Amino acid sequence: MTSSGRLSNKGDRPNVTVLGAGTMGSAAVRALLSSGCGVTVWNRSPARVAPLAAVGARAASSIGDALAGPAPDVTLVSVLDYPAVREVLGAAGERLAGRVLVNLTTGSPEQARAMADWAGEREAAYLDGAVMATAAGVGRPKTLFLYSGSRRAWEAALPVLRLLGEPQDLGPDAGRAALFETALLDVMWASLTGWLHGAALVGSEGTTATEFTPLVVRWLEEVSGLLHLYAPQVDQGVYPGTDSTLHLHASAIAHLLEASERRGVDTRLVKLYGELTAAAIRSGHRGDGFASLIEQLRAPGPAHRPE
Known part of the structure; x- marks a missing residue:
């Protein structure tokens, strides 16, 4: 993939590695497969990967296996929390150098900034992301995704990110996507709680x-x-x-x-x-x-x- 965001591999068929096959990671794998991507997926529990392998994903047996060979266009991470992100990526060792990392794990702005620094020290381009929908919305054109971080990562990953939903670029501060996600959830909780209170009142x-x-x-x-x-x-x-x-x-x-x-x-x-x-x-x-x-x-x- 070129710095302008154009796909560079054969037939413009992007290759993506997905680390984490929970609810959101699995939804991302299925959306990418349905768009014609080549997808390699790893999960701590292999049972989570089996249904994805059955529909065309390559099941990796380890982090090393998932990141073996030439770097994919994008390495997507979706795990439990930021300590898990660091543990998973830490197992990759020197294989992180030169890679484009997109992290869709939920966390705080401070965690995102620290993760961007950690990835930068290992010569990886890091983009932090937030999915403003449930897993059912992944792959729909109007599903809002927020991203912030490395400009190189944003430009390189954009063709893949568009396959997941509608990407919104919030700039180079890696913590900005997490901050906006938290603020938007604030609005959602206030709105839904007000609706529930109103429903209780008329009810x-x-x-x-x-x-x-x-x-x-x-x-x-x-x-x-x-x-x-x-x-x-x-x-x-x-x-x-x-x-x-x-x-x-x-x-x-x-x-x-x-x-x-x-x-x-x-x-x-x-x-x-x-x-x-x-x-x-x-x-x-x-x-x-x-x-x-x-x-x-x-x-x-x-x-x-x-x-």
């Missing part, structure tokens, strides 16, 4: 979640518009309450708290809304918009941007 009077959910989806279309409205406010630190003031939000939250209490629905989440809103009002944001809550959430002092 207390006989409405099913199935009946409630289409209205939630429709409402989220309106909420998505607020994200675009509030984003520049957050960046500029100015929060005009032209759509609704924090004081009005506090009043609505009080109604939600009362409705939840009267119906025996858990109030911990609602009380958190109320506490954040009350703190912002005490800080002088009574007439500001909802985005002013960012002042209660962000770390004090200037934003940290790793060099």
Whole structure:
């Protein structure tokens, strides 16, 4: 594969080595095979590899076997955690030199940066990745994958990464993909928990979640518009309450708290809304918009941007 991202092997048929055949690794192997890639796969438990070998993957008996011979276009890693990544790649020894490593193992930004340094010391080009979907989405064109790290690795791996989903490049800081993954999961958990709380609330009077959910989806279309409205406010630190003031939000939250209490629905989440809103009002944001809550959430002092 050339530095421009064009496949260089015969027939432009990429060769990929996949280390780890868990749920996500197996999904990646199947997606790559269905796209015509030559795939070698290794897993600590050979039983995990057998179904993949049955559909065309080459089963490697060891790390050394998996990385024997000429380097593949991409070596993809998907294992339990970052200590496991280092253990697996450490077994490769000098075979890592010159390889393009793409790590899809979930971890923290700090772990990703340390892993990039470790790989760089062994002359490997390292790209950290995050899959923003379940394994069922791997191989679908619109499934979002986040990547950050070595520019050489990004350019070389891009044709293979496109076979897994929609790759988004977040730049040379190897920890950035993990940071964005964590932040996006934050949004998911908050959204799903709010939906579950709402379902419990309407469910207390006989409405099913199935009946409630289409209205939630429709409402989220309106909420998505607020994200675009509030984003520049957050960046500029100015929060005009032209759509609704924090004081009005506090009043609505009080109604939600009362409705939840009267119906025996858990109030911990609602009380958190109320506490954040009350703190912002005490800080002088009574007439500001909802985005002013960012002042209660962000770390004090200037934003940290790793060099």
